[in-house]
Amino acid sequence: MTDTIFALSSGVVPAAIAIVRVSGPVAFEAAEALVGPLPPPRRAGLRALREPSSGELLDRGLVLAFPADGSVTGDDLVEFHLHGGRAVVRAVESALAVIDGVRPALAGEFTRRSLASGRLDLTAAEGLADLLSAETEAQRRAALRSADGLIRRQIEQWSAATVAAAAQVEAAIDHEEEGDVGAGDTLARGVADQIATLVRDIEVVLSRPSSERLHDGLRVVLAGPPNSGKSTLINALAERDVAIVSPIAGTTRDRIDAPVVRDGRAWLFTDTAGLTESDDQIEAIGVARARESIAAADLVLWLGDGPPPSSEMIAVHARADLPHRRHVPEGRIPASGTSVKGTAALWEALGRAASTLVPAADELALNNRQRALANAAASALRHADGQSDLLIAAEQLRIARELFDRITARASVEHVLDALFARFCIGK
Known part of the structure; x- marks a missing residue:
């Protein structure tokens, strides 16, 4: 790692401030070529940044220098805090790029150098x-x-x-x-x-x-026979229209995913085709994909009125707001996709189930x-x-x-x- 690298380390420009970092054996020399004498280590100093060969003014900003023994990368490191315009950043990067031994950084290269220098380990990098x-x-x-x-x-x-x-x-x-x-x-x-x-x-x-459960979101599949209210319910859970709702059975023929964040937890709901026997080739493919989704799910909401195919599925009494469905059978969770409070009981049940499937807040x-x-x-x-x-x-x-x-x-x-x-x- 003999090269000195540079890159924009703040958010995408334009922005109020843009931070360009330079790290490596000649980081201080490269910075001095733009700003002259550097401020004392770890102290911000206002400097004019100039193009090294022509002396043209590029910007005025804060400069901070971090010697290798106290930098995050283990090499000398300099930060330029610039005005966050695209042209400003582009001009400073262009000036750095022509300095011998200095090149643009690769993805993650600053952190990789931190790992190589012992500033952090692989678990911290992850x-x-x-x-x-x-x-x-x-x-x-x-x-x-x-x-x-x-x-x-x-x-x-x-x-x-x-x-x-x-x-x-x-x-x-x-x-x-x-x-x-x-x-x-x-x-x-x-x-x-x-x-x-x-x-x-x-x-x-x-x-x-595993921690992936937190990042990927719990996979919840809505399953049941055709026209059992799956599409209406997934729209209610997602609080937006993600699936077409129709009284015609078989409207949903493929999987429809809806990512949702609720109470600080990530979910991925999947609407599926109604489980049925069909001579329609397209519908049969949809049913096959629905079964694949059920097999890969963390949780399955069963919306059929009959017993769930598996005792591990959560039995849901869908369309509970309809007059002829207001009686909730024992062991089922009422849910309605048309009322404001129609999914409250279901969310409570999902939360209880999730507590055993994702790491607790204080767990390793x-x-x-x-x-x-x-x-x-x-x-x-x-x-x-x-x-x-x-x-x-x-x-x-x-x-x-x-x-x-x-x-x-x-x-x-x-x-x-x-x-x-x-x-x-x-x-x-």
Whole structure:
């Protein structure tokens, strides 16, 4: 990473203020080429920015310099706080681009340098990526916990416990003939207890829902026979017209998705074709897709008057505002797509169901990548637990420790980094 990089790091221009960051070995020299002497470290100074070769005035703005030992990237870093016009930003970027050793940054390159310099670990970088894309309060809170190091600290605790167990096993291997470490059977039982406790701790975290549930939204499918009120209800839940409503059965022939944010939680509702047997080829395709959606759903709302096909489905008494449907059968939730309060009881039921499907506000939640590695580490620890062959136990503990390191990127995970930082904007 010998290049010095620059990019717009604030929001899309035009805006009131635009922040252009420069980071790398010649960041200070590049900045001085535009503004002359820099202000003292970490103190804002008003400067005139000029084109290096012609001296033409580009803008007047605040300049801040951050030496490498205290910067977020681990390199010298300069921020230009400019007027947020497109032409201003374009002119400053053009002036930086002609300086030797300076180039535009790639997506996520600033954060990637932070990771490489040890300013943050991979779990914090993933949390930062989630924070940048957060749209709900629950997403924001979970992303902040990850970005602030909650996951890293938990992984470090697991890794430290693994190292402690491995140290005892290695000591037993080295001194099993000397008798100064303790009786082998007693030591083995003690190590096994430590490993078993560690596995239980990991299993508790793995038993919680993944963090993707917060970001992708809970998938709720509305299912039932034709003309059972699915389209009317999804419009009411989304509070906008997303599906065509008609008294003609079979109006909906394909899946219709409606993303909704309510009470700080993301949902994805899907209207489906009515489940029926049909000789109509198009309608049959719609029914097949409806069944696929039901199989992949987190929750299914069953709007048919008959018993739900599965006990896990939420039985809904739709069109409850109609005179002939005002009696609500036992075990069903009344809902109406035409009245203001028609979905209140249904939202309450969905909220209760969601509480078991998404991470709680104060819980540590792993993403799918982290979960897979933690699960593999737990498996290695189980193999080590109770091993009579200490060499095999030591190898399994080494594998578990390496898997923990891969979660935080202490081990090489280049393919993961490439995928992660592709999600970032250019200036982050």
